[in-house]
Amino acid sequence: MHILIIGAAGMLGRKFAARVAADGVIGAAPVTRLTLVDAVAPVAPAGFEGDVVTHTLDLSVPGSAEVCVAGRPDVVMHLAAIVSGEAERDFDKGYRINLDGTRLLFEAIRAEHMRSHYMPRVVFSSSIAVFGAPFPAVIGDEFFTTPLTSYGVQKAIGELLLTDYSRHGFMDGIAIRLPTICIRPGTPNAAASGFFSNILREPLAGKEAVLPVDEGVRHWHASPRAAVGFLVHAATMDLAPLGWRRTLSLPGLSATVGEQIEALRRVAGDRAVGLIRREPDETIARIVAGWPTSFEAKRARALGFEAESTFDEIIQVHIEDEMGGVVAV
Numbered sequence: 001m002h003i004l005i006i007g008a009a010g011m012l013g014r015k016f017a018a019r020v021a022a023d024g025v026i027g028a029a030p031v032t033r034l035t036l037v038d039a040v041a042p043v044a045p046a047g048f049e050g051d052v053v054t055h056t057l058d059l060s061v062p063g064s065a066e067v068c069v070a071g072r073p074d075v076v077m078h079l080a081a082i083v084s085g086e087a088e089r090d091f092d093k094g095y096r097i098n099l100d101g102t103r104l105l106f107e108a109i110r111a112e113h114m115r116s117h118y119m120p121r122v123v124f125s126s127s128i129a130v131f132g133a134p135f136p137a138v139i140g141d142e143f144f145t146t147p148l149t150s151y152g153v154q155k156a157i158g159e160l161l162l163t164d165y166s167r168h169g170f171m172d173g174i175a176i177r178l179p180t181i182c183i184r185p186g187t188p189n190a191a192a193s194g195f196f197s198n199i200l201r202e203p204l205a206g207k208e209a210v211l212p213v214d215e216g217v218r219h220w221h222a223s224p225r226a227a228v229g230f231l232v233h234a235a236t237m238d239l240a241p242l243g244w245r246r247t248l249s250l251p252g253l254s255a256t257v258g259e260q261i262e263a264l265r266r267v268a269g270d271r272a273v274g275l276i277r278r279e280p281d282e283t284i285a286r287i288v289a290g291w292p293t294s295f296e297a298k299r300a301r302a303l304g305f306e307a308e309s310t311f312d313e314i315i316q317v318h319i320e321d322e323m324g325g326v327v328a329v
Helices: 011-023 064-069 084-089 091-116 150-167 194-204 224-236 257-268 282-289 298-302 311-322
Strands: 002-006 033-038 051-056 075-078 121-127 172-178 209-211 218-222 247-249 253-256 276-278
Touching (some): 011 224, 075 224, 091 150, 150 172, 194 209
Parallel strands (some): 002 033, 075 121
Antiparallel strands (some): 218 253
């Protein structure tokens, strides 16, 4: 099995590659080759015994996508994107990376299909940002997409392209709408949703964090560990039950910022909570107000996708996976 990971230097790309290296298989198939692609140099996962090829390139530059699919990977994991806040601020860059890059990748796959009947499994990382207000308190699987951010529009278009290219038989694709990933390791990024992780990750490390929105803000979350599980399952599952509805809203946990903070208090104590500083940001508040807060995700659950059921679990996953099981405060 040959797996291509586009966005391999990002958090999910690195964690997915590490999972593949640790397991040595995906589903029941041994993984013998990894092709890792990103705009910054990706690093081969420790312990992987197969062949590793790395490319540092911009998927939106003509010719780059052809390099990616030249080795005819069996699974294409498309995780590359610029984040929501940056896509909103820089209109041209957002569409170039998040839309043009995706279209060029799908076109390169189609061209190879026309030459050799190549038809890989393509997993497209989409987002709950494809939904915009007004929406019900809990969004069902039949609810329509009305994105209110450029990032959400770009992801929604990617979903439609994936379905059409799959319907024509150029690839066997699935788009998965990931919950907001929390707690993201590392340092704060430009995502409008970054504070959901910041207010937990930084205090757990003994650092101050800024909270830009009200504690009543509710959102939909899953841990990085759960997200990697989503990717593995999407890469290996039988897609026949989906028909041509190739997009799934995935399971997660609905929680308010206040509930996040109380979970932090239970796990790490009052001192950690005291490191959260309130600093309202109207731009972030406006963006987040247009995002959904909870999903039924019945189709995805029935197909075997699973996530955490409490925020205490999400915090504990971060402590185990990123902090060696030890809280700094």
